[in-house]
Amino acid sequence: MVDANFTVEEGIARIELDRPEALNAVEMPTKRAIIEQVRSYKDDDDVRVVVFQSAGDAFCAGGDLQEVLDHDFALEPFTDSWEELFEAMMNLGKPTVARIDGYTLGGGFDLMLHTDIPIAAANAQLGQPEVGLGIVNHFSPPMLQETVGLTKTLDMMLTGEMISGEEAARLGLLARSVPPEELDDEVDSVAESLAAKSPRVLRKLKDGIYATAEMSPRAGRSYLEAIALDAARNDPDYREGVEAQLEDREPEWE
16 A cells, blocks of 8 residues: 555646654555656656655654564665665756655655755654664764764764754754744745746756765866856757846746
8 A cells, every 4th residue: 555645736746645643654665656756757747846745744754663573673675765765866857845844753854854955844843763763874864964063963863852843944954944834835835936947957956966065166166067058058948048037028948
């Protein structure tokens, strides 16, 4: 059984976890379905942005602990499948947005970290409590250190204590944090804005930013400059964008 819903409307694909009675913990069949759906969006011209969201009052509590017993405590099936999902998201070539509310824990926290623009309710509860389950988490620490530094990473990972969406935004773990009643409007506004941009420019920009993440500033600047100059010479987006602005009309992207 797959506990997720998949819809596409006006360029916005929505992947909605739908298992609220279990805080939207993701079982393996659901995760596999999400992986295949994300991969299918890569070459789907009707999809310009992908939003991850959830039914109920929690974003995602991670994996399903009952499956740990079913796999006789083997960790590889879970880590390998999460890795597949995160790689599919990174290689999608289209922006991803996360709508974060309620509990966002374990694999749900990792999922949040791997979306391009995570947006949370200020009162959402985020964290990595896996240390209390005897699990050494390997997804979050490297990404956390880049954002919040060594000391805060150790604090979050070793204690397993949660932080609010408001604090997560202050630390740079989120793109935005808003009052709960404004969350839906904020996510929709961002998704619609992304859907209105040139898909080709978004793909080149997203891929370029991720490619330069581990480069020096000088190397990253040179890398992106080469992409920018090539795009300006060979793609129609630059001309269309400028002409649309001068003619006071909406651009028509190919």
